[in-house]
Structures are given as structure tokens and as C-alpha cells.
Amino acid sequence: MPKIIDVQNVTKRFGNVLAVDDCSLSVEEGTITGLIGPNGAGKTTLFNMVAGAFPPTSGRILLGGEDVTGLKAHALFARGLLRTFQIAQDFSNMTALENLMLVPAGQSGESLFSACFRRGKVTAEEDETRRRADEVMQVIRLSHVKNERAGNLSGGQKKLLELGRVMMAKPRVVLLDEIAAGVNRTLLNDLAAVVQSLNREDGLTFFVIEHDMDLIARLCDPVIVMAAGSVMMQGPMSEIRNDPEVIEAYFGGAPAAGAH
Numbered sequence: 092m093p094k095i096i097d098v099q100n101v102t103k104r105f106g107n108v109l110a111v112d113d114c115s116l117s118v119e120e121g122t123i124t125g126l127i128g129p130n131g132a133g134k135t136t137l138f139n140m141v142a143g144a145f146p147p148t149s150g151r152i153l154l155g156g157e158d159v160t161g162l163k164a165h166a167l168f169a170r171g172l173l174r175t176f177q178i179a180q181d182f183s184n185m186t187a188l189e190n191l192m193l194v195p196a197g198q199s200g201e202s203l204f205s206a207c208f209r210r211g212k213v214t215a216e217e218d219e220t221r222r223r224a225d226e227v228m229q230v231i232r233l234s235h236v237k238n239e240r241a242g243n244l245s246g247g248q249k250k251l252l253e254l255g256r257v258m259m260a261k262p263r264v265v266l267l268d269e270i271a272a273g274v275n276r277t278l279l280n281d282l283a284a285v286v287q288s289l290n291r292e293d294g295l296t297f298f299v300i301e302h303d304m305d306l307i308a309r310l311c312d313p314v315i316v317m318a319a320g321s322v323m324m325q326g327p328m329s330e331i332r333n334d335p336e337v338i339e340a341y342f343g344g345a346p347a348a349g350a351h
């Protein structure tokens with residue numbers, strides 16, 4: 092399978108801190124690839140570079156074979172990469188449905204010219220966006236709260252809404268940051284089901300940082316283990332859980348059956 096994300100010999104220093112150390116890894120198209128490792132391993136720093144938050148100190152990052160090192164998040168989004176975001180403060184006053192309707196880029200409604208002179212076209216596009224947003228609401232199981240202010244939703248519902256925004260945006264690859272944190276089990280099952288369906292039915296690739304080992308085991312193959320800024324091992328969770336080096340370095344010598 093082709094590599095959709097290809098991190099080549101990437102290093103990131105913050106002053107004297109070597110956060111990512113000559114790290115090479117890749118995410119193959121069509122996978123849900125997990126990224127795990129002990130606190131301070133460099134996972135978030137690596138994600139930040141792949142997502143365009145800041146450039147590496149050295150090394151290259153390719154997206155779909157194209158060198159995108161140092162490109163900003165909006166340029167990466169235009170190339171099909173999306174990182175899930177906390178719902179911005181500004182949007183928390185809008186309804187859940189409106190949050191979905193804001194996502195598609197390049198709507199004619201955004202242009203004053205169109206709004207004034209091409210009302211028919213704008214309305215048709217808005218209708219289509221609303222139809223799609225309603226459809227997505229059903230998939231993410233939030234139809235019953237679609238007219239609630241986004242700020243009033245629970246933590247788990249907000250994460251489902253984030254996945255809804257992903258569905259509206261239709262990217263090729265999604266970076267998911269700790270989706271399980273603070274989410275109850277029922278909603279977590281919904282979240283996992285939505286991620287799996289986006290992967291299997293819509294062909295989206297996911298790159299996932301997660302501390303919930305059960306969720307990683309359920310969703311991800313392969314799983315990449317980072318330690319001290321570089322890759323320690325890569326493989327299916329069943330192998331990783333039983334690898335003595337990983338158990339020692341990551342799980343502190345205890346059996347790796349359960350959580351973090």
C-alpha cells in the first residue's frame with residue numbers, strides 16, 4: 092500500500108531538549124495507524140510537525156509522495172490532511188448543526204458578490220450542505236441534539252461533532268489526538284464505530300495518538316511505539332503487547348494487558 096504520510100529522519104529540538112530524534116515512520120493509505128509511547132516520547136511533537144503547527148529542525152515530511160515539510164495547517168488541509176480540533180470558542184454559541192454546515196470550504200455564500208447577485212445558487216448550495224449535515228448528524232448519532240448550542244454538548248458529544256466535521260470536510264487522512272480522553276464508554280463505542288466506518292466505507296486513513304490501550308487494540312493496525320524521540324517498534328498490537336523491550340521501556344516491566 093502506498094505511504095500517505097512519510098516522515099523521513101525528522102528531528103525537533105526545543106533549545107536543549109531533543110523532542111524528536113532522527114525519527115522515520117510512515118502511515119500507509121487505508122490504515123488506522125496508532126502512535127503510542129511513554130509520556131515525553133515525542134508523539135505530540137511529531138503530530139504537530141505532520142499537522143503543520145511548526146517545522147522540523149531537520150528531516151522531511153511527505154504527504155502522498157509530495158514534500159510538504161514546513162507547510163502550514165491550511166495548506167495541508169488543501170492537500171487532504173486534517174487534524175481534529177477542539178471546537179473553537181467562537182463556534183460554541185452556534186448549534187451543533189451549524190458547526191457542521193460551516194465546514195465545507197469554498198461555498199459561494201462566503202462571497203459577497205455571490206450573496207448579492209447569485210442568490211439562487213447560494214440557496215441551492217446551502218440546501219445541499221444542510222442535507223449533508225443532517226445525514227452526518229445521523230451517522231454520528233447526534234440528531235437529537237442538533238439544535239443544541241455546541242458549547243452545551245458533553246465532552247464525548249463534542250468529539251463526535253469533531254468527527255462529523257471530518258465527514259463534512261472529506262479529507263484523505265485524519266490525525267486524531269486522544270479521542271478517548273474524558274469520554275464515557277457508551278460514547279466511546281460510538282466514536283470507535285464512526286472511525287471504523289469512515290475508514291472502511293469512505294477509505295479515510297487515520298493516524299491516532301491514544302493512551303487508551305484497549306481502544307488502540309480495537310482500532311489500530313499497525314501500531315507504532317515511540318520512545319525517546321524515535322521509533323522503537325511497529326506491528327500489530329498483539330505483538331507489541333508481548334514484546335519484552337516494549338514491556339520494559341513502555342509498560343515499566345508490568346504485563347501490558349490493560350491501560351496506559
Ligand SMILES: Nc1ncnc2c1ncn2[C@@H]1O[C@H](COP(=O)(O)OP(=O)(O)OP(=O)(O)O)[C@@H](O)[C@H]1O
Nearest residue numbers: 105108109110128129130131132133134135136137
Ligand atoms: N514547546 C516545547 N518547548 C520545550 N520542550 C518541549 C516543547 N514541547 C515538547 N517539549 C518536550 O519534548 C519532549 C517530547 O514531548 P511530547 O509532548 O512530544 O511527548 P508525548 O509523547 O506527546 O508525551 P505525552 O504522552 O505526555 O503527551 C518532552 O521532553 C517535552 O517536555
